[in-house]
Amino acid sequence: MRIYLLLVLSFLSLVAQAGDPEKTDESKRDTVQAVVLYGEEILFDAVVGLTDEQVSDLRDSVMKYHGANQLTNYISLYLSLKNKSEEELNHYIDSLFESEGEIPYALINQINIFLANKPEKIEFIAPKDLFIGSRGAPIPATEFYPEWKTDNPNPYSSDIWKSDTTLSILLAGNEELGGFQIPHDDVLTSKFGWRDGRMHNGIDIDLQVWDTVVAAFPGVVRMARVHGGYGRVVIIRHYNGLETTYAHLHRFKVKEGERVEGGQLIGLGGSSGHSTGSHLHFEVRFKGVPLNPLSFISFDDKALLNDTLVLKRTKNGFAAYPKGIIFHTVKRGDTLYDIAKAYGTTTYKLAELNGIRRNRYLSVGQRLRVI
Numbered sequence: 198m199r200i201y202l203l204l205v206l207s208f209l210s211l212v213a214q215a216g217d218p219e220k221t222d223e224s225k226r227d228t229v230q231a232v233v234l235y236g237e238e239i240l241f242d243a244v245v246g247l248t249d250e251q252v253s254d255l256r257d258s259v260m261k262y263h264g265a266n267q268l269t270n271y272i273s274l275y276l277s278l279k280n281k282s283e284e285e286l287n288h289y290i291d292s293l294f295e296s297e298g299e300i301p302y303a304l305i306n307q308i309n310i311f312l313a314n315k316p317e318k319i320e321f322i323a324p325k326d327l328f329i330g331s332r333g334a335p336i337p338a339t340e341f342y343p344e345w346k347t348d349n350p351n352p353y354s355s356d357i358w359k360s361d362t363t364l365s366i367l368l369a370g371n372e373e374l375g376g377f378q379i380p381h382d383d384v385l386t387s388k389f390g391w392r393d394g395r396m397h398n399g400i401d402i403d404l405q406v407w408d409t410v411v412a413a414f415p416g417v418v419r420m421a422r423v424h425g426g427y428g429r430v431v432i433i434r435h436y437n438g439l440e441t442t443y444a445h446l447h448r449f450k451v452k453e454g455e456r457v458e459g460g461q462l463i464g465l466g467g468s469s470g471h472s473t474g475s476h477l478h479f480e481v482r483f484k485g486v487p488l489n490p491l492s493f494i495s496f497d498d499k500a501l502l503n504d505t506l507v508l509k510r511t512k513n514g515f516a517a518y519p520k521g522i523i524f525h526t527v528k529r530g531d532t533l534y535d536i537a538k539a540y541g542t543t544t545y546k547l548a549e550l551n552g553i554r555r556n557r558y559l560s561v562g563q564r565l566r567v568i
């Protein structure tokens with residue numbers, strides 16, 4: 198294929214500005230307006246969508262047959278442009294408008310075409326509503342919480358979440374946020390949800406008195422005191438916006454206001470407060486709304502199901518689920534309605550996702566795609 202060069206030597210001055218190590222004396226020459234065509238395509242269009250490696254290969258093959266020339270310089274320029282932020286490119290366009298003499302409209306146009314066609318980065322792009330906490334502040338996640346109280350486990354009114362819709366929270370996978378650890382590794386003895394006519398806002402994990410209990414995520418201890426049925430309870434506000442509760446402890450190993458890391462010892466297990474037998478009562482809440490920890494933590498794997506937690510507002514609070522495709526294994530007594538409710542979706546959506554009728558009988562052990 199023939200390569201047509203309609204030169205944009207202004208580009209070369211950009212290479213020089215960018216401090217491209219490959220720049221030659223040639224690249225410092227004065228500029229002439231032009232565009233680069235590859236076959237009949239504008240080079241910029243032709244290479245959009247190729248990986249940097251493929252573009253480098255193109256440059257190498259041109260070098261092999263024609264030696265270093267303007268085209269190879271332009272390809273180097275393309276690679277450097279490609280990795281510039283939109284802001285940097287816009288600044289560059291601004292500087293071109295201010296350039297002395299004739300304004301290089303063709304070049305500006307090319308950069309604008311490039312900007313318009315710039316492929317999205319393949320690496321993870323944070324959605325607008327993704328909350329990535331910061332460890333900088335002495336009180337974590339003040340974006341979500343109006344107050345910091347040490348005498349009330351749940352001081353938040355529904356006013357702070359009633360206008361929310363859907364949001365995502367980054368739980369892990371970010372060095373600054375730190376890691377996740379299950380608070381205590383043992384058998385689950387009670388699940389989240391309605392139990393004996395009352396709501397169980399957490400899960401119960403079996404333990405022996407004096408067993409260690411650790412923080413699930415890094416954060417700051419909001420409460421470490423005796424409180425009602427919880428007995429000795431530690432509540433941690435995490436940088437990711439969640440709050441976790443560790444109840445029925447025998448001993449405290451942290452103080453209120455103390456910063457903790459994920460996996461740090463915070464107490465010793467016991468049976469204080471309203472408890473029959475020693476166990477850890479563990480809650481995860483967002484804005485005071487209890488979430489089912491099992492909807493994003495795998496106790497079998499001792500790990501998060503996904504680094505990103507999606508919270509979807511429901512009538513009474515939030516449905517929590519890990520980002521991505523999720524399957525639910527049908528258990529005895531499950532109905533499509535219950536499953537839909539648990540995952541913050543609808544029976545219509547479930548039927549659609551699984552290609553089944555809404556009144557279909559569900560068999561125990563069947564896997565349903567729920568998200």
Ligand SMILES: [Zn+2]
Pocket residue numbers: 387397399400401477478479
């Ligand atoms: Zn419990």
